[in-house]
Amino acid sequence: MASPFLPAGSRILIEADLKPLQGDRFQPTGFPDLGHATYRTASGTEMLLVESAQSVANRLEAVCWDEAAQDLVAPLRGLPYVRVESDGKLLTNSILEAHRLNSPYILEGADRAFFDSLNKELRCQDGSPVDLSQLARVLAKYDANALLHGVFLAKKELAGGRFRLPRALSGFIEARDVAVASSGGVKNDRVDPSGDTSSGFGNVPFHREEFTAGKITAFFNIDLAQIRGYRLPDPMAELLATLSMWKVRTLLGEGLRLRTACDLDVDGEPRVTRPQDMQLPQRKELEEHLQILIGQASKAGVFAQPAVTKVQYQAAKSSKGKKKPATSDDTEE
Secondary structure (H helix, E strand, O other): OOEOOEOOOOEEEEEEEEEEOOOOOEOOOOEOOOEOOEEEOOOOOEEEEEEOHHHHHHHHHHOOEEOOOOEEOHHHEOEOEEEEEEOOEEEEEOOOOOOHHHOHHHHOEOOOHHHHHHHHHHOOOOOOOOOHHHHHHHHHHHOOOHHHHOEEEOOOOOHHHOEEEOOOEEEEEEEEEEEEEEEEEEEOOOOOOOOOHHHOOOOEEEEEEEEEEEEEEEEEEEEHHHHHHOOOOOOHHHHHHHHHHHHHHHHHHHOOEEEOOEEEEEOOOOEEEEOOOOOOOOHHHHHHHHHHHHHHHHHOOOOOOOOEEEEEOOEOEOOOOOEOOOOOOOOOO
16 A cells, blocks of 8 residues: 555646735746746746746755754754764755765765765676665765765766766756846945946946736655665655655745745645645644654664764865865756
């Protein structure tokens, strides 16, 4: 019998109607050299991308972290992640890093101990196919969140950069029947209104575009087929599905202030459109079940012991004694 937290089928599809918290206007995401992403459906409906899949992924990860405690939020404690320290202080971690375990602060510092452990545990010889199930087991050990948000270990020493997983949890926000709400303002210079604006002086008028919409909807996709395909020991598939639903519930409950001029609220109860007979569990119910599953997975030896792996970061130096830039050739999934 399927668990209510891990239903049968290949996907859990969730939708939630949103509305501006105040007024009718909102500011969507923007892109360099493009601006706002507007488009039209085949039937002629004017559409707008409010939040991209990349940004929603970042927000789904951010709800896991307690800035005040400098640790995972209480319901998630016990999940593994990599904590990067410098001079005894927290520098960053694999939950918040854009490329998760492929962060240069984790893999490209002077301390190579964690990198060497990854290389040894992934066990991939040159010329042999990569074992993605083995990658999943290693990720489950060190950072279970990477199994949901994807990872690309783009290092030639790690199987030539072939270890890669797409997102199992994704989402985006779009609006339909949109119209532009044009406005503007001026940056005032109290001292010299006619000063050189190219140097930051003088009064500078500007225009801005916000939008109104007939409907704003958040969409989320939990890929159960991919999660099951990891072939992880029990209870990891159920844990990952439950964690995904918790992330969605938490983002919708407290993470919808996307920008200064884009503060949204949920309009009604989120709905599960696939499977059709499923309802999204409440956040408290998900948290209680997560704690049980985290305890079971830890007892089964799935996670690193201790769950938090500490890496000491110090910038690596080249043979000429110059600091090696901490860059990554990773790309966003």
